[in-house]
Amino acid sequence: MAVRRGVRFRADDIWDTPDDGDRYEVIDGRLYVSPPPILVHQNASGVLYFYLVQHVRQWRLGGKVYAAPVGVVLDDENGLQPDLVYISRERAGILAERGIEGAPDLVVEILSPSTRGRDRGIKMRRYAAAGVSYYWVVDPRTRTLEEYLLVEQGYELVGSHGPGSIFRPALFPGLEIPIDDLWA
Numbered sequence: 001m002a003v004r005r006g007v008r009f010r011a012d013d014i015w016d017t018p019d020d021g022d023r024y025e026v027i028d029g030r031l032y033v034s035p036p037p038i039l040v041h042q043n044a045s046g047v048l049y050f051y052l053v054q055h056v057r058q059w060r061l062g063g064k065v066y067a068a069p070v071g072v073v074l075d076d077e078n079g080l081q082p083d084l085v086y087i088s089r090e091r092a093g094i095l096a097e098r099g100i101e102g103a104p105d106l107v108v109e110i111l112s113p114s115t116r117g118r119d120r121g122i123k124m125r126r127y128a129a130a131g132v133s134y135y136w137v138v139d140p141r142t143r144t145l146e147e148y149l150l151v152e153q154g155y156e157l158v159g160s161h162g163p164g165s166i167f168r169p170a171l172f173p174g175l176e177i178p179i180d181d182l183w184a
Contacts, residue, residue, distance in 0.1 A: 007031075011079030014071050015098055023069065027122055029077040034114050037083075040140045041110045044182040045083050048108060048138070052086060055175045062089035063105070071099030072107075074130040080123060083138075084108035086171070103130040106171055110138040128154045134171050143183055 008029040017024035023034040086106035094102030109119040135148040148155035161167040167177040
């Protein structure tokens, strides 16, 4: 839900929002507030976080994985709070004390009824414009995970992985994530 039409917010305003359990994001200078996620959303997030952290450590990739709430400032008008992010060792310079200031290598958004359109629309376009190389969209309703790769024209769907399948992300060679684990 967008609030306070006509008022322009800056990305840095996400650092000054209340600690009330809601998620605050600034997209194109507009403030959006989302309610806390439901349990199936949190389960998928936790499982993905576990797989990613385990893989990054096991293969000594040196990158960092963060789960929400984590602030990501893409530019002056876009400060977001993705569900999960990965920053490679090579891009560690975007890590700041208060959050991430620049484009992560990977952003994961888990769809909720209140954010579905935004995650597939304006947020996806902002991540692409900022140079986020990989974008994963997890849909608890259809029990799928879509992997997108940034190409010259925007994001290109690499693959859609549903029930009974194994997700092998291009960004993490050797990693295998059984999609059914996200919902167990």
